[in-house]
Amino acid sequence: MGGEGAALPPGDSVRILIVEDNARIGVLTAEGLSAMGFCCDVAPTLSEASELLAATSYDIIVLDLGMPDGDGRAWLMVERAHGLVTPVIMLTARSALGDRIDGLDAGADDYLVKPFAVEELAARVRALLRRPGARSTPILSVGAILFDTIARVGSCRGEPLRLSLREAALLELMMVKAGSVVSRDQIEASLYSFDEPVTPNAIEVLVSRVRKKLAGLGVHDQLVTLRGVGYLMLEPVD
Structure with missing residues (x-):
């Protein structure tokens, strides 16, 4: 399941999975990123996120920690153990240093504290895509x-x-x-x-x-x- 979430072949349109249970935040985030040229899907639960990962490939996952059917960090650890290599940006209201460290140790590549500006999220997406190996020659x-x-x-x-x-x-x-x-x-x-x-x-x-x-x-x-x-x-x- 997790292995299906590997980054898209170089050059394909950038596809982002937003794992967010707050419908308003999910929609606004998807709309904001879509307006900047990204293709976005929203999963309101961790189980739906797993189903989407099994169905298609994503370049980036934007993951909220407090989900109704589990903890985002625990879910990510399981997905990483199953072979998920897709870069993950964690979204959370928890701003303490220990929370950020726990999230990164669980397998996140970046961390963004709510509330956030979608422009900053987009910049972090672009930064992850520029990492060596994320995509080939631009x-x-x-x-x-x-x-x-x-x-x-x-x-x-x-x-x-x-x-x-x-x-x-x-x-x-x-x-x-x-x-x-x-x-x-x-x-x-x-x-x-x-x-x-x-x-x-x-x-x-x-x-x-x-x-x-x-x-x-x-x-x-x-x-x-x-x-x-x-x-x-x-x-x-x-």
Whole structure:
């Protein structure tokens, strides 16, 4: 179970699991992080968190200590023992030094005391992603297209690509999978949270927008649609 929570392959959209029983805090945290380009799922119990870890992979876990079905530190120790390597940021109202030390000793990578600003949480997420081994080289390159996976910005032939958060996530995914077909289901799993509705033509529209922005900077026919199969980022031919 825990081993399924290992960090995503380098270049995929950053996915965060928020383990928080306070519905308001969970929603506000997810909304704040989503507005900064992260894909978030919220688990209101430790058991649901374990189920989500078994179902998908996460880059970061944001974990509240006081959960209704157990103590977050004890849960984390069990998950670590089962092979969980995903970085964990603990959230808690307990600010005493001993509590922070106990949390870090239980397997947390960072510690944030409530109340907190979502901007600080996002900065700590980015800091963990910059750690050696967290993700590979932050700059993706496919032909004339470049994408900085930390700054979340792309460029083409030296000119900036003006992308929405979702467009940037799609471009990143397609670049890391360049040369391989990416299905609609793969895109949905990487770019949308479990409870986020996806309209029938949402992926097609998203791909079309990114394709047009690439074409506007001189890159044509590199992001293609394979009807009934998926989408493909072509490696340029010299």
